[in-house]
Amino acid sequence: MATPDLIPPEVRARLKDLRLASRRASTAQGIGQHLSRARGAGMEFAQYRAYEQGDEPRQIDWKLYARSDKFFVRESERDSPLTAWALLDATASMAQADALRPAWSRLQAAKAQAACLFELACRQGDRFGLIAVNGDGLTVVAAGQGNRHRDRCLLALAQVEAKGVWPDETVCRPIWERIRAGELALWLSDGFDETAVQLLERLAAARREVLGVQLLTCEERDFPFRGGHRFVDAEDGHELLTDAPASRAEYLARFGAARRALAARLAAAGIRHVEYVLDQPLDAPLRRLFAQGKARFAEGA
Structure with a gap:
């Protein structure tokens, strides 16, 4: 099976001035940067x-x-070497895309950003792995190094589908066994699952370096709908019929408040978190999370 290339050429070129680094020093021994x-x-x-x-x-x-x-x-x-994990939310809501660009879903963007993480780690000689979570459970590719391991991660990414809801703590227990103290986990998600947020808080409290990218659609950000509109929850099937123009101001206020509350909660747990909207450059969140050309994190958002 051919290895999928999830990173557009222009993004791949821009990755050259990015470097992965963790605020938590690793105790692993080996050759790295x-x-x-x-x-x-x-x-x-x-x-x-x-x-x-x-x-x-x-x-x-x-x-x-x-x-x-x-x-x-x-x-x-x-x-x-650093050990970096892509912790990918593949629940049903991650399949959401915008009407103007239906092939570019949250999940597709998250997969491409995970591929960027693997590429950066591979270039640096770091270890990296994949954990994808959906209603069927976990897809895990153990941490490893090198081009062949990168290709294994990419093949696993290609097979991940958005389905179901975030599973309970028992199903997620292997995440604790894989992501060890001092290692870095990049959470790629829409941020809507309370169980997932609780897991992140526990990981951060247990000395894992947790970073978060919350993926949003343009329609969520802008609410451009006209007339009567039916909204359907992708995970529980709940439907809401509303007059879109009359609801726009209230929706934007409530959605903005929810995003700010999540950001404050993650910050309180020591988790760096940025938002990514589907019309933005693919590498934008990585540039906000990592210092360019330095072995430390960039200051600010």
């Missing part, structure tokens, strides 16, 4: 400590010994 708080032999000096039996003589700072007549060992920050 991130500094770990684990101490050992490396490139960046961290601190001195007293010599202990078993330390390598080459780590001793002999100049300091000449001044102090005591053995001290130079410790450095290890270069260690």
Whole structure:
């Protein structure tokens, strides 16, 4: 099966000045582009400590010994790979698209942004994996590295469909086993599932680095409907018939309040969160979340 290319050429070109990084230092050992708080032999000096039996003589700072007549060992920050996860909401509401662009749904945009995450991690030598969640349960691709692993993740992404509702805690338990303390999880969702938000709060409280991208349609943002309109909830089938022009002001006020409440709740949990509307550049949320060309997060939204 051919590997799907979910990233448009112009977006792929713009990814060159983006770099994944986590505010939580990893303790994993390996070769990557991130500094770990684990101490050992490396490139960046961290601190001195007293010599202990078993330390390598080459780590001793002999100049300091000449001044102090005591053995001290130079410790450095290890270069260690980041582990990044795409945590993809694939419940039924993610199939929603705009009437003017029906082929570009929330799920399609989320898949493409997950592919961008894999591409960035692959270029940096980082580890990355996929967890997609829908009414059928979880689709999991364990964390790994390299081009072949990226292709496995992309093939799995291509097969994910939007269906059902976010499952209960028992079904989601493997997420805890896969995403470990210090690792990064990029949540791609419409943000409408309370169970999912609770999971994110628990992950963040347990020292996972959680980022959120809330995907919205243009129609949700603008409410451009005319005349009588029937709205159907994709997940529970509930229908609402209303006069669209008369309802517009109230809808925009209530929807805006709900978005602000979610943003405040995630911020209180230490979760960086941005919104993405389907008419915006695909890489816009990644640029807002990650510093460009720096090994840290950008300040502000």
